[in-house]
Amino acid sequence: MQAKFTATEMMDYLEEVFPQIRSDFRVEHLDGETVTMRMLIGDRHLRPGGTVSGPSMFALADVAAYVATMAPIGREALAVTTNISMDFMRKPAAGADLIAQAKLLKLGRALTVTDVLVYSEGEEKPVARATLTYSIPPRR
C-alpha cells in the first residue's frame, strides 16, 4: 500500500488529534506498511531507578500502531484501539530513547492488526513486543 502521509504530515496530524503527546514522539519513517517511531524519554516516563515505565512503553506501541494504521487509510478515518497483547522482555536501558518498529500485518475494512517491537536505542534485542488491533468504525 501507498502511504497517504509523509512523516512530516503525520507529525502534524498527530499534533492536531493528540496535542498532549506532541513533545514525546517523532515519526522517523513511514511507508504504507512499516513505521519507525522514537519516544523522547524524559523524567515523566521513568520509574525509580531510571527505567522507562510500563505505561510509557504501552503509549509508544499504541501510537506506533495508530500511525501504521492511518498511513495507508488517510486522515478521513477514525481508528480506536480494541485489543493489545504486550510482552515486557528486558529492562530498558537508562537514559536511552525508545525506538518502535511497527509492521501492519492486516489492513481490513473493519480491523487492522499491527506488530510492534520496542528497542532501547542502540540495543540489538527488543525490550518489549506488542500486537494491537485497531477498529475502524464505518463512516456515517
Added chain:
Amino acid sequence: MQAKFTATEMMDYLEEVFPQIRSDFRVEHLDGETVTMRMLIGDRHLRPGGTVSGPSMFALADVAAYVATMAPIGREALAVTTNISMDFMRKPAAGADLIAQAKLLKLGRALTVTDVLVYSEGEEKPVARATLTYSIPPRR
C-alpha cells in the same frame, strides 16, 4: 490466602516504591485474592473530548494487578510485569473516576496471573478488561 497488608499499608508501600503515582490511585479494598482500586482522573489522564487515555487505563490495570500479587506475598518480594492482554470495550464516561476490580487467579512460585475489569464509576458495564502476568524473581 491471607493478605499481608491492609489497604493503608499497601498505599504506604506504593508511595515508597512508585512515588510518582501517589496522587493517582487509592486502594479501596484488598484481601488475599481481590483488589478494588480507584484512579482519580485528572486532566493529565484525558484525551481531547474528555475521555481517559489508553495508557492511563493500562496504568490502572497494571497497578491493580501489582497490588493483587503483592498482597498475599508481602513486601520482601519483587514483581515485574511480563505480559498483558487488554481489551478496550467502551468509551469511559467523561468526568468519572475509574474503578478496577482485580482477582488473582494464580499465585505460583514464579508467576502470578490476575484478571482485571475496569469500570467508569457508577456504570454497570466495564470499559476494559485485562489479564496480567507478573514474574516473581527468585530471592538471592
Added chain:
Amino acid sequence: MQAKFTATEMMDYLEEVFPQIRSDFRVEHLDGETVTMRMLIGDRHLRPGGTVSGPSMFALADVAAYVATMAPIGREALAVTTNISMDFMRKPAAGADLIAQAKLLKLGRALTVTDVLVYSEGEEKPVARATLTYSIPPRR
C-alpha cells in the same frame, strides 16, 4: 439480553455448523450472557501422562465463546474468531471432563468479547483462562 436459543437448540445448531465436534461438547447452560459448556474428554484430547492438550483447551474456550456470542444474536449471523489470549495456569486433572464458564462482556455490532474460565470438573481453581474476540461480518 434474551437468548435466541435453548441449550438443546444450540446443540442442534453446533452439530449443523461444526459436525466434526458434535461428540466432544455439551451445552449445559446458556442465557443471553453466560454459558456453561462441558468437554467430554477422550483419548484424542490427551497428551502422554493423561493431561488434556493445549489445542483441546483452546477448542473448548473457542466454542464456549462462540456459543456466548451466538446466543443473543441468533442463527442468521456469522461469527469468526479474530483474537484470543489464553493463560494456562494449572495442569488439568487426569480423567476429568473440562467445564468452561463463559461470560459475554461486550456485544457490539461488529465485535464481541467473551471471558472464559476453564476448570477440571470438581476442582475449585481454574486450569486456564481465555478472552476471545469474535467478529460479526455485516450482512449482505
Added chain:
Amino acid sequence: MQAKFTATEMMDYLEEVFPQIRSDFRVEHLDGETVTMRMLIGDRHLRPGGTVSGPSMFALADVAAYVATMAPIGREALAVTTNISMDFMRKPAAGADLIAQAKLLKLGRALTVTDVLVYSEGEEKPVARATLTYSIPPRR
C-alpha cells in the same frame, strides 16, 4: 545461540515426547533462533468448507514455539506453555499446508517468548500470528 538439535534430531525428539502428533508436523529448518515448521493438512484439521480449524492453527503455533524454545536449551529441560495471544487474520487457503515461521525473542532462565507467523503455503500474507510464553521449571 547455537542449536543443540538438528532438524532430524528434533523430529525424533518430538515423536518421543508427543507421539500422537508425529504425522502432522515437519521441522523444515531450525537454528538457535528461528524455526520453520510445516503442518501437513488432512481432513481432521478442517472445518466444513475446507478451511483449517482454529485449534489446528493453535497446535501449529504451539509446537513451532516449543521447538524454538528447546532448540538452544537441549533435551534435558522441560517447557510448558503458559500464555498465548493469537490473531486470526485471513482464511487459510483450502488444500494447502500451513507453514509457521517462528522467532525466539527472549531466552531467559525461567521464561521464553516466541513470535510465530502462520502462512498458507505459497501465499505472501500470513493467515495468523501468535506470541507464546513458555515456562522452564527449575531442575530438581
